[in-house]
Amino acid sequence: xxxxxxxxxxxxxxxxxxETASHRLLARGGFIxxxxxxxxxxxxxGFRVYQKIYDIITEELNRIGVExxxxxxxxxxxxxxxxxxxxxxxxxxxxxKNRFKEDFVLAMTHEEVITDAAKPIISSYKDLPKLVGHIxxxxxxxxxxxxxxxRTKEFTMQxxxxxxxxxxALDKSYQKFIKAYNNIFERVGIETIMIESxxxxxxxxxxxxxxxxxxNGEDKIVVCKKCWHAVNAxxxxxxxxxxxxxxxxxxxxxxxxxxxxxxxxxxxxxxKLGTKYSIPQKLFYTDERNKEHPVxxxxxxxxxxxxxxxxxxxxxxxxxxxxxxxxxxxxxYLLGIDKKSAADKTYQQxxxxxxxxxxxxxxxxxxEKFADADLLGIPYRATVSAKTKGKIELKKRGSKQVKLVTTxxxxxxxx
Amino acid sequence: xxxxxxxxxxxxxxxxxxETASHRLLARGGFIxxxxxxxxxxxxxGFRVYQKIYDIITEELNRIGVExxxxxxxxxxxxxxxxxxxxxxxxxxxxxKNRFKEDFVLAMTHEEVITDAAKPIISSYKDLPKLVGHIxxxxxxxxxxxxxxxRTKEFTMQxxxxxxxxxxALDKSYQKFIKAYNNIFERVGIETIMIESxxxxxxxxxxxxxxxxxxNGEDKIVVCKKCWHAVNAxxxxxxxxxxxxxxxxxxxxxxxxxxxxxxxxxxxxxxKLGTKYSIPQKLFYTDERNKEHPVxxxxxxxxxxxxxxxxxxxxxxxxxxxxxxxxxxxxxYLLGIDKKSAADKTYQQxxxxxxxxxxxxxxxxxxEKFADADLLGIPYRATVSAKTKGKIELKKRGSKQVKLVTTxxxxxxxx
Numbered sequence: 114x115x116x117x118x119x120x121x122x123x124x125x126x127x128x129x130x131x132e133t134a135s136h137r138l139l140a141r142g143g144f145i146x147x148x149x150x151x152x153x154x155x156x157x158x159g160f161r162v163y164q165k166i167y168d169i170i171t172e173e174l175n176r177i178g179v180e181x182x183x184x185x186x187x188x189x190x191x192x193x194x195x196x197x198x199x200x201x202x203x204x205x206x207x208x209x210k211n212r213f214k215e216d217f218v219l220a221m222t223h224e225e226v227i228t229d230a231a232k233p234i235i236s237s238y239k240d241l242p243k244l245v246g247h248i249x250x251x252x253x254x255x256x257x258x259x260x261x262x263x264r265t266k267e268f269t270m271q272x273x274x275x276x277x278x279x280x281x282a283l284d285k286s287y288q289k290f291i292k293a294y295n296n297i298f299e300r301v302g303i304e305t306i307m308i309e310s311x312x313x314x315x316x317x318x319x320x321x322x323x324x325x326x327x328x329n330g331e332d333k334i335v336v337c338k339k340c341w342h343a344v345n346a347x348x349x350x351x352x353x354x355x356x357x358x359x360x361x362x363x364x365x366x367x368x369x370x371x372x373x374x375x376x377x378x379x380x381x382x383x384x385k386l387g388t389k390y391s392i393p394q395k396l397f398y399t400d401e402r403n404k405e406h407p408v409x410x411x412x413x414x415x416x417x418x419x420x421x422x423x424x425x426x427x428x429x430x431x432x433x434x435x436x437x438x439x440x441x442x443x444x445x446y447l448l449g450i451d452k453k454s455a456a457d458k459t460y461q462q463x464x465x466x467x468x469x470x471x472x473x474x475x476x477x478x479x480x481e482k483f484a485d486a487d488l489l490g491i492p493y494r495a496t497v498s499a500k501t502k503g504k505i506e507l508k509k510r511g512s513k514q515v516k517l518v519t520t521x522x523x524x525x526x527x528x
Numbered sequence: 529x530x531x532x533x534x535x536x537x538x539x540x541x542x543x544x545x546x547e548t549a550s551h552r553l554l555a556r557g558g559f560i561x562x563x564x565x566x567x568x569x570x571x572x573x574g575f576r577v578y579q580k581i582y583d584i585i586t587e588e589l590n591r592i593g594v595e596x597x598x599x600x601x602x603x604x605x606x607x608x609x610x611x612x613x614x615x616x617x618x619x620x621x622x623x624x625k626n627r628f629k630e631d632f633v634l635a636m637t638h639e640e641v642i643t644d645a646a647k648p649i650i651s652s653y654k655d656l657p658k659l660v661g662h663i664x665x666x667x668x669x670x671x672x673x674x675x676x677x678x679r680t681k682e683f684t685m686q687x688x689x690x691x692x693x694x695x696x697a698l699d700k701s702y703q704k705f706i707k708a709y710n711n712i713f714e715r716v717g718i719e720t721i722m723i724e725s726x727x728x729x730x731x732x733x734x735x736x737x738x739x740x741x742x743x744n745g746e747d748k749i750v751v752c753k754k755c756w757h758a759v760n761a762x763x764x765x766x767x768x769x770x771x772x773x774x775x776x777x778x779x780x781x782x783x784x785x786x787x788x789x790x791x792x793x794x795x796x797x798x799x800k801l802g803t804k805y806s807i808p809q810k811l812f813y814t815d816e817r818n819k820e821h822p823v824x825x826x827x828x829x830x831x832x833x834x835x836x837x838x839x840x841x842x843x844x845x846x847x848x849x850x851x852x853x854x855x856x857x858x859x860x861y862l863l864g865i866d867k868k869s870a871a872d873k874t875y876q877q878x879x880x881x882x883x884x885x886x887x888x889x890x891x892x893x894x895x896e897k898f899a900d901a902d903l904l905g906i907p908y909r910a911t912v913s914a915k916t917k918g919k920i921e922l923k924k925r926g927s928k929q930v931k932l933v934t935t936x937x938x939x940x941x942x943x
Contacts, residue, residue, distance in 0.1 A: 120595050120660040122649045146645045149604035154645050157595035157660065164596070180535050180572035181579070185682045186601055186665050187634070189564035209624040212669050219602070230561045230569050234537045239891075245535040245572065250601050250665060254627050267600045476654075 114443070115460075116473045120157050123485050133329055135425035136261025138434050142488045144442075151258025151266030153418070158489065161442035163269075166301055166417055167248060169439065170271045173296045177289040179244045179273050184226045186250045190216035192225035196393045202314050207254040219252035222315070224412055227274045228390045235408055238278055238400050242286060246273025248417070262422035263378065264331070269418060275411035278398065280318070283385060283409045290413045294323055294381050301420060302437030303427050305380060308334055308343040309365065315412060316389035324377030325423050332379050337364035338371040346374070378423050386410040434490030435511045443471040445527050446491040448482040450498035459497055459505065459520055466524040486510075493527045529858070530875075531888045535572050538900050548744055550840035551676025553849050557903050559857075566673025566681030568833070573904065576857035577836055578684075581716055582663060584854065585686045585830060588711045592704040594659045594688050599641045601665045605631035607640035611808045617729050622669040634667035639730070639827055642689045643805045650823055653693055653815050657701060661688025663832065677837035678793065679746070684833060690826035693813065695733070698800060698824045705828045709738055709796050716835060717852030718842050720795060723749055723758040724780065730827060731804035739792030740838050747794050752779035753786040761789070793838050801825040849905030850926045858886040860942050861906040863897040865913035874912055874920065874935055881939040901925075908942045 127137035128147070139145045144159030155163050171181065190208070193199035198206070199218065207219040220226070227245065234240065248271045255266050262268075275286035291307065298305045303325050310322040322345060324334055333346035333353055342364055346353070349362055358372050390396070391407040399405055421440075428435045436442065447463065447470050449456025460472040471491060473482045479496075486494045487510070496506040504517040507526065518526060542552035543562070554560045559574030570578050586596065605623070608614035613621070614633065622634040635641070642660065649655065666685045673680050690701035706722065713720045718740050725737040737760060739749055748761035748768055757779055761768070764777055773787050806812070806822040814820050836855075843850045851857065862878065862885050864871025875887040886906060888897045894911075901909045902925065911921040919932040922941065933941060 114595070117654070118593065118658070120597065120646075120649055120658050122655075124648070143649075146648070148600055148641055148644060149606065152600045152602060152604065154599045154641065155597055156645065157597045160597045160662075163598070178533065180529070182535065182570055182572045182575045183578070183684075184569040185563055185567045187567060187667055187682050189567065191564065204627045207624075207626065209622075211622065212619045212671065226563055226569065229563060230571070231535075233539070233561070234535055234558075239532065240537075243533070243535050247575075252602055256627065267602050269598075 114471055116471065116475050119471075123488055131261060133260045133263060133422075133426065134429055135263065135422035138425055138429055138488065138490075139261060139422065142434065142490070145262065151255060151264075153262060153265060153267075155418070158442050159421070162421055162436065162440050163417060165440040166420060169300050170248070170297055170415060170417075173293045173300070174246060174271070174273060177244065177293045179246045181247060182245055183247045183249060184220075184223050184230070186220045186252065188218050188220055188226055190218055192229050192394070193218050196225055196390055198225065198314070205253045205255055207252055219254075220249070221251060221253055222412075222414070223247070223249070223272055224274070224315070224386065224390050224410075225394065228394045228396050228410070231276060231396055231408070232394070235276055235396065235398055238398055241276055241278045241398060241408070242282055243276040244273065244286065244289075246271065246413070251416075260331070260422070262418040265418060268416050270414050270416050272412065272414040274413070277409045277411070278400070278406070279409055280385075280387070283387075283411055286411055287383065287385060290383055290411070291321075294383070294413070294415070297415065298323060298325075298380065301424055301440050303380070303424055306343055306377075308345055308377075309348055310345040310382065311347045312384060315384045315386065317384050317386040320382060320384045322379050323381035325380050325427060326375055327378045327423070327426050328376060329426070330376035330378040332377045334375045334377045335362075335372050336375055337367060337369050338373055339369035340364060340367040342366035343375075378419070378426065380420050380423050381413075381415045383414070384412045386412050429490070430511065432484070433488035436490045436492060438492050441490070441492050443491045444469045445493040445495050445523075446471050446473065446486040446489065447495045447497070448473040448479075448486065450479045450482075450496060456497040459495070459523075462520050463524055466528075468524055468527065495523060529886055531886065531890050534886075538903055546676060548675045548678060548837075548841065549844050550678065550837035553840055553844055553903070553905075554676060554837065557849065557905070560677065566670060566679075568677060568680060568682075570833070573857050574836070577851065577855050578832060580855040581832055581836060584715045585663070585712055585832075588708045588715070589661060589686070589688060592659065592708045594661050596662060597660055598662045598664060599635075599638050599645070601635045601667065603633050603635055603641055605633055607644050607809070608633050611640055611805055613640065613729070620668045620670055622667055634669075635664070636666060636668055637730070637827070637829070638662070638664070638687055639689070639801065639805050639825075640809065643809045643811050643825070646691060646811055646823070647809070650691055650811065650813055653813055656691055656693045656813060656823070657697055658691040659688065659701065659704075661686065661828070666831075675746075675837070677833040680833065683831050685829050685831050687827065687829040689828070692824045692826070693815070693821070694824055695802070698802075698826055701826055702798065702800060705798055705826070706736075709798070709828070709830070712830065713738060713740075713795065716839055716855050718795070718839055721758055721792075723760055723792075724763055725760040725797065726762045727799060730799045730801065732799050732801040735797060735799045737794050738796035740795050740842060741790055742793045742838070742841050743791060744841070745791035745793040747792045749790045749792045750777075750787050751790055752782060752784055753788055754784035755779060755782040757781035758790075793834070793841065795835050795838050796828075796830040798829070799827045801827050844905070845926065847899070848903035851905045851907060853907050856905070856907050858884045858906045860885050860908040860910050860938075861888065861901040861904065862886070862910045863888040863894075863901065863912070865894045865897075865911060871912040874910070874938075877935050878939055881943075883939055883943065910938060
């Protein structure tokens with residue numbers, strides 16, 4: 114893609130309300146555009162990263178047997194009334210009415226909807242287990258959005274659901290997702306730890322969160338210095354705002370009182386829902402003796418935009434983003450200095466070789482082009498100029514080393 | 529995928545309100561699930577078809593230079609007030625309020641949002657032309673949904689936008705989209721004609737629709753028998769309900785009065801928006817002499833679920849759907865009769881060979897399996913049974929001819 118044809122404009126100026134590095138850099142780099150507080154468009158540069166994260170998630174979930182589907186964003190209130198969440202969830206559940214004054218909600222999660230859809234499908238033990246999921250828009254009427262893509266009012270979530278006959282089988286499904294989630298986070302280039310967490314508005318038998326440790330994380334994690342068990346502070350009744358662990362608080366695992374705080378960004382959470390939805394929504398199966406039981410469910414979620422922003426939090430420097438190769442929007446940032454026709458030719462050659470290349474063909478100074486290359490964080494920068502005598506200056510983002518290569522070497526090296 | 533693991537259950541019974549073949553067959557085949565009137569989930573079998581349509585659309589639009597992005601479903605009313613559409617569009621524009629009583633709308637279309645996003649990006653003639661688009665949820669507060677996926681309250685739309693410096697350049701962008709749209713419809717397997725249409729709530733300089741001719745189509749097309757020019761009846765002031773062309777009505781092209789009706793399903797529409805959005809939203813560019821002009825826009829849309837249903841309308845028989853190979857959910861429907869281990873082995877071989885195979889491994893009669901194979905409309909049916917002595921019975925959906933082939937021939941033939 115040529116810069117001049119792309120729907121992008123970078124900026125020196127970060128938004129006034131930008132408190133986090135990811136917010137500043139994604140806005141400055143033209144990855145995102147704020148339509149309003151908490152509502153973002155992913156511009157083409159951001160969408161390319163999103164799409165790569167989407168593909169990695171889909172691949173890892175398909176590998177454990179999850180089938181993909183799609184459920185609506187607007188839900189008739191009926192299903193939310195069946196589980197009583199219509200009345201119980203706080204104001205972040207966005208309730209709306211249609212022209213006939215009928216109640217609807219905007220999808221905060223999809224447990225009710227998937228349980229409803231499962232009723233004609235699951236009726237016998239022979240129909241179990243099932244794993245199914247989708248990647249779809251979620252909407253929350255948050256009082257305050259913050260941190261750019263880290264906490265928005267509308268975002269995309271991968272949410273998957275497991276249906277099993279008993280808790281032992283649920284455990285197996287749960288373990289499959291833990292493995293898939295660990296693979297996903299590793300592949301997008303962040304380090305996470307899995308911690309014990311509160312079930313919250315989802316209800317059920319237990320829950321875990323995947324946390325990326327980050328200085329400016331919103332979540333407080335209590336880590337036991339003896340057994341290294343980690344739990345979300347809210348499990349121990351410690352509020353997000355609190356800065357102290359109450360004296361006598363014990364590690365839920367080894368009972369040690371030698372505890373410490375860490376901060377994290379929650380990038381995934383998984384829930385053993387048990388019968389929280391299947392009983393009120395009447396999702397039952399009959400066993401080998403024709404006896405009826407409620408289906409045992411699990412729910413598994415990753416917020417895509419938050420994950421994207423978390424990668425930026427984990428991987429940037431003062432000049433811009435440093436994308437891991439697996440999710441970089443392009444493989445190489447190509448620019449020409451005083452050698453327009455040579456750069457054009459290199460662009461055509463790289464495109465032909467199937468390399469994802471972003472070609473800065475603007476009428477701009479070398480300094481401006483170098484600055485944008487650093488800001489956008491594309492893994493390689495290739496410079497075509499008169500002084501390199503037919504060769505190309507190749508530099509890896511984040512490194513200072515520069516190598517002179519021929520065009521054919523270039524395509525091979527960065528592939 | 530094994531039938532027993534898949535999130536599917538077929539049914540002999542069509543929904544009571546199903547008036548169209550696509551509604552009946554998609555519901556019976558477990559492609560879709562109605563959450564409420566006009567709100568459908570695409571179950572895994574339906575999502576696979578949707579995904580193939582999605583990929584074809586993306587490929588054809590990328591080919592003409594469209595960049596992909598994603599915009600929100602919930603819009604702060606600000607942008608819709610700027611163009612006055614907040615006040616002018618009828619009740620199908622779903623207006624909602626958040627917890628602070630601020631106005632929002634659910635995305636009916638995205639002209640306002642893309643124009644807003646373009647403002648920091650387009651300021652000079654050097655920034656033009658640009659082509660950008662997304663595939664995203666649309667919501668309409670329709671009084672009455674009908675026809676299954678043909679007219680819903682929530683659906684997915686591919687909508688793209690062009691930004692040009694003048695009407696001549698817009699014409700060029702418009703022609704590119706006409707070509708891409710014709711390719712898309714051809715590749716998904718339907719025949720369409722492009723007709724003249726009314727600009728409606730979108731406004732602008734002119735519009736065209738892509739129509740699939742269908743007996744039970746909702747749209748009335750007036751065709752001139754002399755020059756074969758076709759226009760939507762509403763362009764001539766003829767209402768959808770009317771069954772007669774007023775005497776003296778003339779073809780807008782050749783002025784002949786020899787006109788006739790056809791019915792169609794609208795599967796795509798394109799609009800020369802002109803300055804309808806750029807002027808009120810202040811999207812201007814400066815030319816070579818530093819003079820300011822409004823950007824000239826175009827808008828281009830295809831509803832994915834409606835397109836999917838239209839294919840079913842065009843391609844089915846009394847037993848079920850007949851998917852065109854390009855968008856079929858699987859390539860082959862494999863089933864075993866009294867030879868479970870042989871069928872299992874064939875399933876593994878085909879999967880290994882990279883064939884998309886749906887394997888009916890249920891404990892069901894041959895009749896039940898054949899009926900589902902026909903209903904689901906997968907292009908090939910492969911039957912493993914004792915009587916064929918190690919060979920496989922291969923049948924193409926919609927044909928009566930049966931061939932005996934070896935497993936290795938099978939993979940080669942259906943690929």
